[in-house]
Amino acid sequence: MSERKPRIHIDIQDGPIDIAALCERAGTDADGAALLFVGRARNHSNGKAVTHLDYEAYRSMAVRELEKIAQDACGRWDVGACAIVHRVGRVVIGDASICIAVSSPHRDDAYRASRFIIDTIKKTVPIWKKEYYEDGSMWISERG
């Protein structure tokens, strides 16, 4: 494990994510691998056409939880930089709802850390997705 202090950037924002800017945050000179995960708004869900999404966050707690996850990932794997940005509000189909950029000296750490981060976000970060359809809407957590 590296002695260096990883660079962590967390944000929850309204409006589109600047993916290019996020990529620039990932990747120190010691990192040979930089990996970007983009979660996008999909036009279908459980057989229904989705028109758009709306995300709500308990913003202050969500930032804390995202920071914990980033710190945890950096402790488990050799990560040089980690940037996580989640959108709130209306997200149109095809737009990014979340971007995770991770860099590490070798690719295996970046892949593992990125997977861990998105999987943990879906379990612990207080953000909720509402799907909108032609004939209504549904909070996704209600599906059980």
Add this chain to the structure above:
Amino acid sequence: MNVSIKTFASVRDALGYDERTVSVRDGSSVAELLREVLGGAPGLMERAESLLVAVNEEYAAGDRIVRENDVVAIFPMVSGG
């Protein structure tokens, strides 16, 4: 004592407010507070087991004792990403 309640997503929709100060007896647990807060909302009490609670922005179990001026957030399973 007074406790601040915050609600989110489907819990807010069911209760009809996103923030409120409630008065509860000293020494109340999170579970007791939930019964008090959710009692008036049809359907929510039945779902209480599936709801999550955070006290001062940290997840809390039902036996956690709440204190004066704590901020208690009640919300459904998260679904970000």
